Amino acid sequence: MSINSCNHPSNDVFSVPARVSRESRPDKTVVNVRGIMVGGTDVVIIAGPCAVESSEQLYETAKAVMAGGARILRGGAFKPRSSPYNFQGLGEEGLRILKDISSRTGLPVVTEVMDTRQIEVVSEYADILQVGSRNMHNYPLLKEVGMQQKPVLLKRGMMATIEEFLLAAEYILNQGNEQVILCERGIRTFETSTRNTLDLSAVPMLKHLCHLPVIVDPSHGTGLNWMVPAMSKAAVAAGADGLIMEVHYHPDEALCDGHQSLRPDEFFQLMTDLKKIALAIGRNISLPEPSLV
Amino acid sequence: MSINSCNHPSNDVFSVPARVSRESRPDKTVVNVRGIMVGGTDVVIIAGPCAVESSEQLYETAKAVMAGGARILRGGAFKPRSSPYNFQGLGEEGLRILKDISSRTGLPVVTEVMDTRQIEVVSEYADILQVGSRNMHNYPLLKEVGMQQKPVLLKRGMMATIEEFLLAAEYILNQGNEQVILCERGIRTFETSTRNTLDLSAVPMLKHLCHLPVIVDPSHGTGLNWMVPAMSKAAVAAGADGLIMEVHYHPDEALCDGHQSLRPDEFFQLMTDLKKIALAIGRNISLPEPSLV
Amino acid sequence: MSINSCNHPSNDVFSVPARVSRESRPDKTVVNVRGIMVGGTDVVIIAGPCAVESSEQLYETAKAVMAGGARILRGGAFKPRSSPYNFQGLGEEGLRILKDISSRTGLPVVTEVMDTRQIEVVSEYADILQVGSRNMHNYPLLKEVGMQQKPVLLKRGMMATIEEFLLAAEYILNQGNEQVILCERGIRTFETSTRNTLDLSAVPMLKHLCHLPVIVDPSHGTGLNWMVPAMSKAAVAAGADGLIMEVHYHPDEALCDGHQSLRPDEFFQLMTDLKKIALAIGRNISLPEPSLV
Amino acid sequence: MSINSCNHPSNDVFSVPARVSRESRPDKTVVNVRGIMVGGTDVVIIAGPCAVESSEQLYETAKAVMAGGARILRGGAFKPRSSPYNFQGLGEEGLRILKDISSRTGLPVVTEVMDTRQIEVVSEYADILQVGSRNMHNYPLLKEVGMQQKPVLLKRGMMATIEEFLLAAEYILNQGNEQVILCERGIRTFETSTRNTLDLSAVPMLKHLCHLPVIVDPSHGTGLNWMVPAMSKAAVAAGADGLIMEVHYHPDEALCDGHQSLRPDEFFQLMTDLKKIALAIGRNISLPEPSLV
Numbered sequence A, B, C, D: 001m002s003i004n005s006c007n008h009p010s011n012d013v014f015s016v017p018a019r020v021s022r023e024s025r026p027d028k029t030v031v032n033v034r035g036i037m038v039g040g041t042d043v044v045i046i047a048g049p050c051a052v053e054s055s056e057q058l059y060e061t062a063k064a065v066m067a068g069g070a071r072i073l074r075g076g077a078f079k080p081r082s083s084p085y086n087f088q089g090l091g092e093e094g095l096r097i098l099k100d101i102s103s104r105t106g107l108p109v110v111t112e113v114m115d116t117r118q119i120e121v122v123s124e125y126a127d128i129l130q131v132g133s134r135n136m137h138n139y140p141l142l143k144e145v146g147m148q149q150k151p152v153l154l155k156r157g158m159m160a161t162i163e164e165f166l167l168a169a170e171y172i173l174n175q176g177n178e179q180v181i182l183c184e185r186g187i188r189t190f191e192t193s194t195r196n197t198l199d200l201s202a203v204p205m206l207k208h209l210c211h212l213p214v215i216v217d218p219s220h221g222t223g224l225n226w227m228v229p230a231m232s233k234a235a236v237a238a239g240a241d242g243l244i245m246e247v248h249y250h251p252d253e254a255l256c257d258g259h260q261s262l263r264p265d266e267f268f269q270l271m272t273d274l275k276k277i278a279l280a281i282g283r284n285i286s287l288p289e290p291s292l293v
Helices: A056-070 A092-103 A116-126 A139-146 A162-173 A202-209 A218-222 A225-237 A264-278 B055-068 B092-105 B116-125 B141-145 B162-173 B202-211 B218-222 B225-237 B266-281 C057-070 C093-104 C116-125 C138-144 C160-172 C202-209 C216-222 C225-237 C264-280 D055-068 D090-106 D116-125 D139-146 D162-173 D202-209 D216-223 D225-237 D264-280
Strands: A002-004 A014-016 A032-033 A036-038 A043-048 A073-075 A109-112 A128-130 A152-155 A180-184 A214-216 A242-246 B002-004 B011-015 B031-034 B035-036 B044-048 B073-076 B107-113 B128-131 B153-156 B180-184 B214-216 B242-246 C002-004 C014-015 C032-033 C036-038 C045-050 C072-074 C108-113 C128-131 C152-155 C178-185 C214-216 C240-247 D003-004 D013-015 D031-033 D036-038 D044-048 D072-074 D110-112 D127-129 D154-157 D180-184 D214-216 D242-246
Touching: A014 D154, A036 A043, A043 A056, A043 A225, A043 A264, A043 B242, A056 A073, A056 A092, A056 A264, A073 A092, A092 A109, A092 A116, A109 A116, A116 A128, A116 A139, A116 B116, A128 A139, A139 A152, A139 A162, A152 A162, A152 B035, A152 D110, A152 D154, A180 A202, A180 B035, A202 A214, A202 D110, A202 D225, A214 C240, A214 D162, A218 A242, A225 A242, A225 A264, A225 D202, A264 D264, B031 D031, B035 B044, B055 B073, B055 B092, B055 B266, B073 B092, B092 B107, B107 B116, B116 B128, B116 B141, B128 B141, B141 B162, B162 B180, B162 B202, B162 C214, B180 B202, B180 C032, B180 C202, B202 B214, B202 C225, B214 D214, B218 B225, B218 B242, B225 B266, B225 C202, B225 C225, C036 C045, C036 C240, C036 D072, C045 C057, C045 C264, C057 C072, C057 C093, C057 C264, C072 C093, C093 C108, C093 C116, C108 C116, C116 D116, C128 C138, C138 C160, C152 C160, C160 C178, C160 D003, C178 C202, C202 C214, C216 C225, C216 C240, C225 C240, C225 C264, D036 D044, D044 D055, D044 D264, D055 D072, D055 D090, D055 D264, D072 D090, D090 D110, D090 D116, D110 D116, D116 D127, D116 D139, D127 D139, D139 D154, D139 D162, D162 D180, D162 D202, D180 D202, D202 D214, D214 D225, D216 D225, D216 D242, D225 D242
Parallel strands: A043 A073, A043 A242, A073 A109, A109 A128, A128 A152, A152 A180, A180 A214, A214 A242, B044 B073, B044 B242, B073 B107, B107 B128, B128 B153, B153 B180, B180 B214, B214 B242, C045 C072, C045 C240, C072 C108, C108 C128, C128 C152, C152 C178, C178 C214, C214 C240, D044 D072, D044 D242, D072 D110, D110 D127, D127 D154, D154 D180, D180 D214, D214 D242
Antiparallel strands: A002 C014, A014 C002, A032 A036, B002 D013, B011 D003, B031 B035, C032 C036, D031 D036
């Protein structure tokens, strides 16, 4: 007597979906974000606050992360929060601030879109559309960002298998948009000492199976700012094409996720350490002149 | 030295959100679905196919489940599928079929809404709006169904804690819609012999903490039609206010989830067995005359 | 390109081990514990304190559970505790108390054995050898209890798959001891509102795949005494051949697991409720005369 | 109304046990294995086959890993296998082979002890006593190795929280043996594309909380030999004090775990790559002369 597993669509021996499969495109995809190449030799660092709180907050943080070597600015305008009573983001006002700070600093910006009805307005302001962990299974949203001309940052669902993650990306590519960056951001397990369990094995696995660039979010992946440096180094060593990190100029006053945000000085130190790891594996992180070791 | 858990919003000692809390309403909420009372003494059975495939399929299945004692008809028109290449449902044509069969049989219907843009059209046809497991964290969708005048069937996310499930319901109540039915449908664990792990302890836990009716989906919870009877009986014994089950007149030909669907004759037998359990715990399942034992 | 799962020994399509397989013995195994038949028509209730604390505590609790309808007494002498600083049980003194109370009440006793070196002494005192959840993967212990002439109560590891659970039982049968009772006691998941997640689908699954009796431990499975009644009823409705429950005459003073122990009066009420469920599914629970409804 | 989590002994705000706590010993523990210092500046590599199969197999593999830079030899004599029908190891004959090859190569050896009755004999042959993942909760075994004068390699249970892992180590230290090396080897999650989910965040977390050295097993942690290099580099970058890896001179013919074993040439290449990572974070891996880059 034998029993078939039915936990996964194809009995756990899964076929990599056609359009994301490495076989479909032996050359790796490099996503071009206004001249910043994600998936090339350089490891690309995305940094910024969890949420856009004010023009001053974003500008100060943007200047700091740019000085440290970040190439893309992150910041949430529409925030998915577990409780309806938590800060939900500044909405369109947050988008305007993002665009303004992007113009003043030259940094492209990535921000989350949570609803098909928001895609048009978010696309006006952002350089990368982020689909968050809670929406990885939101198929109408995936199809809709698949119809845009913008790069998409797709975060792994906190309880999504690698197969489901690839299928979510396939939804986007299947609509014609091949500018997709995958992001491992921690999965939910029984362990509670970290906010999530950062599954770094997802990096070599995804790069083995598909042609898309893969980045890592050590801030959400651990939920602990003191652990971000160790896990960032590990992610780069594992082969990540980039990192997305939370940095706040005053973490203690952050309206969300302050406990997982780095201060600017911590970010500076980390960047010089990360560059050494990148060089050790034959890659690079281009740092601004004054920060060069 | 001690370490705080940061896995959960409030360090694992959670406060039940205000509007769903039992303290806010000592009398239990009873959801009235065109005269069918969910949360009263009777255990209410919702049955039907995974997806609406054709008028004939739905009509034949609806007649069968009604004869067996089902009080509400289920059937998907918009289907969330892991792969973009799987059958995605008949869409609005499916909604029209649902409405037509509802008129011909008198059974109210429940169907899933996946996108804020679909709410208006789905509301025209359906008696209950279902928010599926993959959308339990889709806050714009929760807010929008919270603004409708229709009962909402909210399924627990496959990766959602009890706390997050209650917070998702709170999003709906917070917009003014208190006609919410909670549904445990299996969570994702390491076990692979069943599709999900049906967490029946969620039934007494949710009824302990909040005033909303709680039903169970043994079809998705197990993924195995032969296991549905045992787990349905267990769910009723645990105190569930209802069940939602997949029944198909020809499971082998179903376009989705045939392996977890009951045949009409299996459903008939199960209903007489369930009535005995319901009576044993002081509740009831009202069966049509010819089906009475 | 396809990828094989390697999470499970045989790629998730598992063969039920030969000796436990239902095919190897179409008649179900009934384990005879000094005349109490586990796996027959009667649902057998095992009850008693988490740990043997004193002769008085055990005697008072034993009389109470016997009056309520329990047929076998439980009580730990060697306790596996996560911390070395927690109460570790009375050891051999606890075994002597168990034997004494067994003689005075006529109830057979089950107690845990944690170490191959303890098997000889535990066998002198106990009627059933329990292998606990933490030792389900302890193969030398499994082999050794397989060489005894005593019934074995094998608890599922808190993170063991159904396949691994069956393989653990196979280790015992393979040494010649076929008197094995399987016990579902909750698995570890991401959910934290209950101590474990009681996987009741394990009951029909195990009974589908193997010929051994299957019981459920709702006390460890939930960790909450107020939830034990609902989950006990659900377990019986799901087809469990028995239950093992923690009852303490003064739960608030228990040296371990008081928060998941029932008081005698709660146990009495539950037993009459459980008998109704048992009758509703064509089984029975034989209650002592004064407790008959 | 609020609800307390009961998933963890101390409501998820756990106290680090006294003897393993960093506060109890601000200087990190360095474990001395016949002159090899685990927990010092050098990252120490332990390598060898899953199981000792023959004198030739172990000798050839030992020479290869020593030439590559491994400092300690691993090899199982008593093997914990999920099925009673799988190869169970050579037992004492395996121990004799280990000791012999250790003498011929000068490499200290680590091997698993599964039963309190085996400790005496294993201690005669081995330099480090390994307590495997399946026995992390085997408290009699922990106490017994705590009474030995040998270093202990304690693997994290595949289902153990960080807190439980530290408590298991505390059992050993509490008996007087402070020569304990902790090993992260992957935890069980819902993900099935890898054998386990290697939880590298355990490295900084354990080093933050306790004074013991922490190593990583990328072979069991991933179950995929092609993934071992990426995860080894990540582990060193995350701060691991060492690695334990499976290397087999003919992986295709291995009696166990061949699919996760490296070939000697792959191991050589990996060692030179790992040295670069070690240097990039201010540590070192001392390679034999001919292997120096």
